[in-house]
Amino acid sequence: MALQGKKLINNPDDVVTEFIEGLVETYPGLQYLDGFPEIKVVLRADAVGGAYDKVAVISGGGSGHEPAHAGFVGPGMLTAAVSGDVFASPPVDSILAAIRAVTGTMGCLLIIKNYTGDRLNFGLAAEQAKSEGYKIEMVIVGDDCALPPPRGIAGRRGLAGTILVHKVAGAAADAGLSLADVAAEAKHASEAVGTMGVALSVCTLPGQVTSDRLGPEQIELGLGIHGEPGAAVVELQTVDVVVEHVLKQILSQETQYLPITRGSNAVLLINGLGATPVMELMIAARKAVPELQLEYGIAVDRVYTGTFMTSLDMAGLSITIMRSDENILQRLDAPTKAPAWPVGSEGNRPPAKFPVPVPPSPSMKDDEILSERQELSKQGCMLEAAIEAAAKELIDLKDNLNDWDSKVGDGDCGTTMYRGATAILEDMKTRYHMNDAAGTVNEIGSTIRKVMGGTSGILG
Amino acid sequence: MALQGKKLINNPDDVVTEFIEGLVETYPGLQYLDGFPEIKVVLRADAVGGAYDKVAVISGGGSGHEPAHAGFVGPGMLTAAVSGDVFASPPVDSILAAIRAVTGTMGCLLIIKNYTGDRLNFGLAAEQAKSEGYKIEMVIVGDDCALPPPRGIAGRRGLAGTILVHKVAGAAADAGLSLADVAAEAKHASEAVGTMGVALSVCTLPGQVTSDRLGPEQIELGLGIHGEPGAAVVELQTVDVVVEHVLKQILSQETQYLPITRGSNAVLLINGLGATPVMELMIAARKAVPELQLEYGIAVDRVYTGTFMTSLDMAGLSITIMRSDENILQRLDAPTKAPAWPVGSEGNRPPAKFPVPVPPSPSMKDDEILSERQELSKQGCMLEAAIEAAAKELIDLKDNLNDWDSKVGDGDCGTTMYRGATAILEDMKTRYHMNDAAGTVNEIGSTIRKVMGGTSGILG
Numbered sequence: 001m002a003l004q005g006k007k008l009i010n011n012p013d014d015v016v017t018e019f020i021e022g023l024v025e026t027y028p029g030l031q032y033l034d035g036f037p038e039i040k041v042v043l044r045a046d047a048v049g050g051a052y053d054k055v056a057v058i059s060g061g062g063s064g065h066e067p068a069h070a071g072f073v074g075p076g077m078l079t080a081a082v083s084g085d086v087f088a089s090p091p092v093d094s095i096l097a098a099i100r101a102v103t104g105t106m107g108c109l110l111i112i113k114n115y116t117g118d119r120l121n122f123g124l125a126a127e128q129a130k131s132e133g134y135k136i137e138m139v140i141v142g143d144d145c146a147l148p149p150p151r152g153i154a155g156r157r158g159l160a161g162t163i164l165v166h167k168v169a170g171a172a173a174d175a176g177l178s179l180a181d182v183a184a185e186a187k188h189a190s191e192a193v194g195t196m197g198v199a200l201s202v203c204t205l206p207g208q209v210t211s212d213r214l215g216p217e218q219i220e221l222g223l224g225i226h227g228e229p230g231a232a233v234v235e236l237q238t239v240d241v242v243v244e245h246v247l248k249q250i251l252s253q254e255t256q257y258l259p260i261t262r263g264s265n266a267v268l269l270i271n272g273l274g275a276t277p278v279m280e281l282m283i284a285a286r287k288a289v290p291e292l293q294l295e296y297g298i299a300v301d302r303v304y305t306g307t308f309m310t311s312l313d314m315a316g317l318s319i320t321i322m323r324s325d326e327n328i329l330q331r332l333d334a335p336t337k338a339p340a341w342p343v344g345s346e347g348n349r350p351p352a353k354f355p356v357p358v359p360p361s362p363s364m365k366d367d368e369i370l371s372e373r374q375e376l377s378k379q380g381c382m383l384e385a386a387i388e389a390a391a392k393e394l395i396d397l398k399d400n401l402n403d404w405d406s407k408v409g410d411g412d413c414g415t416t417m418y419r420g421a422t423a424i425l426e427d428m429k430t431r432y433h434m435n436d437a438a439g440t441v442n443e444i445g446s447t448i449r450k451v452m453g454g455t456s457g458i459l460g
Numbered sequence: 461m462a463l464q465g466k467k468l469i470n471n472p473d474d475v476v477t478e479f480i481e482g483l484v485e486t487y488p489g490l491q492y493l494d495g496f497p498e499i500k501v502v503l504r505a506d507a508v509g510g511a512y513d514k515v516a517v518i519s520g521g522g523s524g525h526e527p528a529h530a531g532f533v534g535p536g537m538l539t540a541a542v543s544g545d546v547f548a549s550p551p552v553d554s555i556l557a558a559i560r561a562v563t564g565t566m567g568c569l570l571i572i573k574n575y576t577g578d579r580l581n582f583g584l585a586a587e588q589a590k591s592e593g594y595k596i597e598m599v600i601v602g603d604d605c606a607l608p609p610p611r612g613i614a615g616r617r618g619l620a621g622t623i624l625v626h627k628v629a630g631a632a633a634d635a636g637l638s639l640a641d642v643a644a645e646a647k648h649a650s651e652a653v654g655t656m657g658v659a660l661s662v663c664t665l666p667g668q669v670t671s672d673r674l675g676p677e678q679i680e681l682g683l684g685i686h687g688e689p690g691a692a693v694v695e696l697q698t699v700d701v702v703v704e705h706v707l708k709q710i711l712s713q714e715t716q717y718l719p720i721t722r723g724s725n726a727v728l729l730i731n732g733l734g735a736t737p738v739m740e741l742m743i744a745a746r747k748a749v750p751e752l753q754l755e756y757g758i759a760v761d762r763v764y765t766g767t768f769m770t771s772l773d774m775a776g777l778s779i780t781i782m783r784s785d786e787n788i789l790q791r792l793d794a795p796t797k798a799p800a801w802p803v804g805s806e807g808n809r810p811p812a813k814f815p816v817p818v819p820p821s822p823s824m825k826d827d828e829i830l831s832e833r834q835e836l837s838k839q840g841c842m843l844e845a846a847i848e849a850a851a852k853e854l855i856d857l858k859d860n861l862n863d864w865d866s867k868v869g870d871g872d873c874g875t876t877m878y879r880g881a882t883a884i885l886e887d888m889k890t891r892y893h894m895n896d897a898a899g900t901v902n903e904i905g906s907t908i909r910k911v912m913g914g915t916s917g918i919l920g
Contacts, residue, residue, distance in 0.1 A: 006660045006676070008699040008740040008777065015739060021812070022742030025749045026765040026802075028809040035816040038910050045810050066738040074804060085879070087870040092909045100817040132819070200466045205871055208862065216466070226870035239468040275735035277773050278526040278800075279475060280468040282482030289485045305486040307767070313737050313775075317468065337804050340738075342486075344534060344799040349488040350505050352481070356495040357560040359592070402668065410547040410686035411665055419545075449552045450498055 005204030005313065012207030016040055016063040016083055023070055027339050030073055033101060039094040042070035043080040043102055052079065052104040055173040055182045059111040059166055060095065061118050061158075062087040064203070065225060067340035068163060068309040076336030077170035079108075086205055086312070087226045089117030095125035099134060107135030107179035111165055111186060113158020114142035137183035141165050143320065145194040145250045145257045146222025146231045156257075157224055160271040160309040161193035161320045164332070167341060171334035185331065192323040194250045194258040198242055199223045199230060199273060199316035206312075221245070225273075225311045239280065243287040244295075246319045251296060260323045262297035267304070267332060269320035274310035276317055281305050284317055292321070301329055304342050380434040387428060387444070391421035423451040465664025465773065472667030476500055476523040476543055483530055487799050490533055493561060499554040502530040503540040503562055512539065512564040515633040515642045519571040519626055520555065521578050521618075522547040524663070525685060527800035528623060528769040536796030537630035539568075546665055546772070547686045549577030555585035559594060567595030567639035571625055571646060573618020574602035597643035601625050603780065605654040605710045605717045606682025606691045616717075617684055620731040620769040621653035621780045624792070627801060631794035649788060654710045654718040656682055657778035658702055659733060663687045663771040681705070685733075685771045699740065703747040704755075706779045711756055720783045722757035727764070727792060729780035734770035736777055741765050744777055752781070761789055764802050840894040847888060847904070851881035883911040 009015050017036045024030050024042070031048065033041040040063075047056070059069045060082030069081035080098040084090035099108055110126055112118045119140065126136045143161030169186035177185070199220040202211040205227070214220055214233065219242070222231030237245075251258060260266055270285045272278075285305045292298045301324045309318070322328070333346040376384065394401075394417045401414030424447050428434070432443045469475050477496045484490050484502065491508065493501040500523075507516070519529045520542030529541035540558040544550035559568055570586055572578045579600065586596045603621030629646035637645070659680040662671040665687070674680060674693065679702070682691030697705075711718060720726055730745045732738075745765045752758045761784045769778075782788070793806040836844060854861075854877045861874030884907050888894070892903045 006679075006696060006775070008658075008660065008702065008736070009743055010698045010700050015743065018743040018746050019739045020742075022744065022746035022765065024812045025745050025809075026742065026763040027804045028807045029804050031810065031812060031814045033816045034813040039816055043814065045814075048814050064739070066742070071738070085872070085876070087872050088876055091911065096819070097816050100819065101814065198468075200468065208866075208871060211866070219466075227866070228870060236466060238470045240470050242468065274737045275773070275775065276468070277734045277770060278531070278767065279479045279524070279772070282480075282486065282526070283469055283475065283478045284482065285485050286478050286482035303486040305482065307738065310737060312739070313735070315466070315735065315773075339802065339804040341803075342799065343801075343803055344487045344489050344797050347488045349485075350491065352484045352491060353494040354491045354503065354505075354508050354561065356493045356499055356557050359556070359560065406668075406671070406687070410688065411668060412545070412547050416545070416548055451551065 005208065005210045007206060007313070009206055015206045016085055019063070019066060020070060020083065029337055033097055035094070035097060038091065039097050040083040040090065041080055041094055041098040041101065042073050042083070043098065044073055044075065046075070047079050047102050052102055053106065054176060055106045055179050056080065056102045056104070056108040057111065057166070057169045057173050057182070058082065058098055058102070058108055059162070060084070060090055060098070061113050061115070062089055062226070064312045065309050067307065069166070071340030072163065072166050072338045074336055074338030076174045076334055077166055077338035077341060089115065089121045092121050092125045092128065095122055096128055099125065099129045099136070103129070103134050107137070109169055109173070109179060109182050109186060110136065110138040111162065111169060112138065112140055113162050114140050114155050115158065116154060135179055137179055139165070139169070139183055139186040139190055141190045141193070143190070143193045143195040145196045145252070145255065148255055159195040159197065159225060159320070160269060160318045161195040161322065163308045164193055164267070164269060164320065164322050165189045167336070168328060168331040170336065170338070171331035174334065185327070189322065189328060192259060192328070193320060195318050195320040196246045196249050197223045197225070197273065197316060197318035198246060199314050201275065201315040203227045203274065203312040203314035219316070222249070223316070225309060227311060239284050240287045243284055243319065244291060247288065247291055247296070250319065250321055258321060258323065260298060260321065265299045265301050265324045266292065267302040267322050267324045268292065268300055269308065269322070270303070270305040271309055271318045271320065272307040273314040273316040273318065274307070275313045275315040276307070281317060284319070288319060302332060302345050304345050306342050308340065377435045379437065383437055383440060384428065384434050387424065391425050394418065394421040419451050420448050423447050465668065465670045467664070467666060467773070469666055475666045476545055479523070479526060480530060480543065489797055493557055495554070495557060498551065499557050500543040500550065501540055501554055501558040501561065502533050502543070503558065504533055504535065506535070507539050507562050512562055513566065514636060515566045515639050516540065516562045516564065516568040517571065517626070517629050517633050517642070518542065518558055518562070518568060519622070520544070520550055520558070521573050521575070522549055522686070524772045525769050527767065529626070531800030532623065532626050532798045534796055534798030536634045536794055537626055537798035537801060549575065549581045552581050552585045552588065555582055556588055559585065559589045559596070563589070563594050567597070569629055569633070569639060569642050569646060570596065570598040571622065571629060572598065572600055573622050574600050574615050575618065576614060595639055597639055599625070599629070599643055599646040599650055601650045601653070603650070603653045603655040605656045605712070605715065608715055619655040619657065619685060619780070620729060620778050621655040621782065623768045624653055624727070624729060624780065624782050625649045627796070628788060628791040630796065630798070631791035634794065645787070645791065649782065652719060652783040652788070653780060655778050655780040656706045656709050657685070657733065657776060658706060659683045659690060659774050659776035661735065661775040663734065663774035665772065679776070682709070683776070685769060687771060699744050700747045703744050703779065704751060707748065707751055707756070710779065710781055718781060718783065720758060720781065725759045725761050725784045726752065727762040727782050727784045728752065728760055729768065729782070730763070730765040731769055731778045731780065732767040733774040733776045733778065734767070735773045735775040736767070741777060744779070748779060762792060762805050764805050766802050768800065837895045839897065843897055843900060844888065844894050847884065851885050854878065854881040879911050880908050883907050
C-alpha cells in the first residue's frame, strides 16, 4: 500500500520556504533574507544591517526539524538560522549570506549539529567569511547517546540537546561576552549534554510514501532525526518503562557520555518528535524527574517539556539531560524572545500539591462515613440488591456502551458509567442509609457527582 | 484490524493525573490540588489561599485537549483550570474545589465551552459557590462555524476560540477590573470569535482501538474536538485550498456568525489538533494571512500559530478568527506567564523580507551571467553533451536514488541530485565557459554549492 503521507502542504518542494513565510507572518520580530528558494535564512529583525553590537549566534541545518532552528531566533538566543531543504544541509552561499547579514565587529559563533554535510558546508562558509574579514568560531554538538563508542569517523549525531547549547550561547552573547567567551560557554555546554530518542512511527518526507518499517505494536529506540533506522526495534512498552530505559542509556557508566554522577545537578528536556501530543510528553516528564532524583541521585534543576527539534511528523520523543551549574542555569533562565523557547520553566519549584480547600459550610457531608451500619430492613435489602444488580449490569456493558457512543459521540459513555457504577458499589456498603430509600437516592447522586463527571454525571 | 492506538502512556485511566503531574514538574509556577483522582485542578502557585486580590478566572472541561486548559494557567491568563477525564466534563465537586481555592473578595469568572455537560456541571458549581457567599459570573463560548444555524437546543460548540477569550479575560482581571467588567470583556470577545477545524486523522482514546472512519486519502471538515464526525468528508486537498474553504465558512455572509466585514481588523489563530507538525501549521498561516487581507479586506493584527486546543493525537488544524479592536489587542498583547500562550506574536509587523547582503569582495562572481555565448569548440560541444547526458541520467534516477537512500539514510539523495542536475542544465547555457573544461568544472561546483546543500553538494 504505497500511499503518500497525508500532510497539509502544497507542493512538496515548497515546504521550507512556505514554513518560513508563515513563521515570519506569526512573529513580527523575525525577518527572512529575500533569496528564496536557494537562500533560506531567518533573522532577528532588530539585528540586521551589520551594526549588531553583540556576538551573533547562528545555527541551522537541514529542515524538517521545526520549530528548530528558525523558531529559536530572537533576542537572547539565535541571531539567525540557516535552513537547508528537508533533511539536507544548507548550501555554503546561504550560510555566508546569514553571516554577512547579522555579524558585526564582535564576530559570530556558528553552532551546528554533528553531521558530515553540516560540518562541511558551515566549515567552508566559516573559512570564506574569515577571508572576508569576519571573526568566526564554530561549536559542534554531538549529543547522541544511543550507540556505543566508537562511532567511526562520523562521531555522535547532533540531536535536541543542541537547543540547550543555543540557549546558553545566546544568553552569553546577549550578556555582552566576547566571541571567545561565548564559544567557550557553548563548548562547555555541548560537552555536558546527552540525548536519546524513541519513535512510535517513522516520519514521511513531503511527497513521498509512508514507510511500513515499524509494525503496529513496535517502537524504535535510539533513532536519528532524519528517519534513519533506530538502534533497536522493540515491542511497545508503557512510557514509564521506556523512560527508564532511555535514562539508563544516556547515563550509562559504560559509555561515560555524560560527566554526571550521583550528587550532580542537571536539567531535563523532553522533546516531541513532531506528532506527539503534549499529554504524552508531560506523562514522560512526570516519570523522568523522580527517576533521575531517586534512582540516580541527580537533582533536577529545570524541566523543559515541549516540541523543540522534530523529525517532520514522527510520533515519539527524545530525552535530553544536561549537567547544570550556576552559570548554565543563569544562561538557561535568562529572558529571551525566541518564540519556541518555553516560558515559565525557570525558577525553583514550590511543593507540587496544594490541599483541597475545606468547604466553608458545615452542612456538607458528602464524605461522611457511616460509623456503624444499621441492620437492613426488608425494604433496605431489596434496595441493596436492586442497586447492586443495576451497577453490575452497567459494569458489564462498559465496552458495548463505549462502542455505541463512538458512533454518535466521543466513545467514553461506557467508561463513565463504569466509573460511576464501581463507586456506587463501594460507597453503598459504607455511606448509604439503605433503609431510607429517598436518602439513598440522594447519596447515590452525591457519589455520581463526585466521580463521574461528563453529562451523565450531572444528570444522574 | 482492531489495534489499540499507539501511545506513550501507562494505564489509560491515569493519563489525566499523570499529565498534570508532569505539567507541574515542568512549570514551577503551577500547583495542583491534592485530590486525585477525582479532583484534577491546576492552579497558580501564587494565587492560592483565598487572599487573591484580583478577579479569579477559571476554565476547564474534559481532558484530551492539552495544553488546554491547564497550560493556560499563569499570571495574566487563567487562575485555575479544572480537568475532567478524557472528553468528560469535570464533576461539580472539583469545580467547587477550584473556586474555593483561588477566589478572593473580587470574585470569580468561569469561562466554559458550550457543551451540555460543562454547562450543567459548571452551572451547578456556580450556584453552590454563590450559596457559599462567592461572587461568580459565567461566560459560555460557542465559536464553532462548521454547521449552519439553527443547531437546536445544544447550540454552537466551543472550540479553540475559547483560548483567546481566556487571554482577554485574564488580562482584564490582571489589570484590576471588577468582576462585572471582566465578564463583560469576556462576553464581548466570545461574541467576536469563530472557529472551524479540519482533520487528517481521527483521534484515538487512550486504551481504545483506532477508528478507520477516515480513508487514507480523505480529510474531515468541520469536526468537533471530541472525535465527533465532521460536517463533511472530502478528498485530501492542498493546504491552500483547505484554508480558503475554512475561511469562507467562518466568514460566511449566510450564517453571519462573525461580526466582521470588509475593513474590519482581526486576529488569527492557527491551532494544531495534537499530531500536526509546526511546519504544516506555519504553511497554513502563510496562506491565511494574505487570503484574509486580499480576498476579504480584513487587516490581520496578530497571528498565533501553534498547538493550543487539541483532540488527543488528531492530525489537522483549526482556524480561529476574532474581530479585534484597540482594547482586545491590548488584552492579547498584555504579558502573561501562562506557559502555553505564544511568545513573540505581539506588536506590529515590519516588512517580512530583508535583502540578501552583497558580498564585500568584488571577486565573487557566482551570479555572473555570460553577456554573450562564445561559439563552442569541438571540445566544448563534447563537454556540453557529456554534462547534459549525466544530468539527465541523474534526473531519471531520482526515485530510485531516494528509494535506495531511504534504506540507509534519510531518503532524499535522489531529490538532492535532481535539484543539482536541473540547476546545472539551466546554468550551462548561460553561465558556463564550456570551451574551458577546468573553468567549467569550477562553474559546476558553484551551481552545486548554490542549490544542492546536503553532503553531496559540498562534496561536489
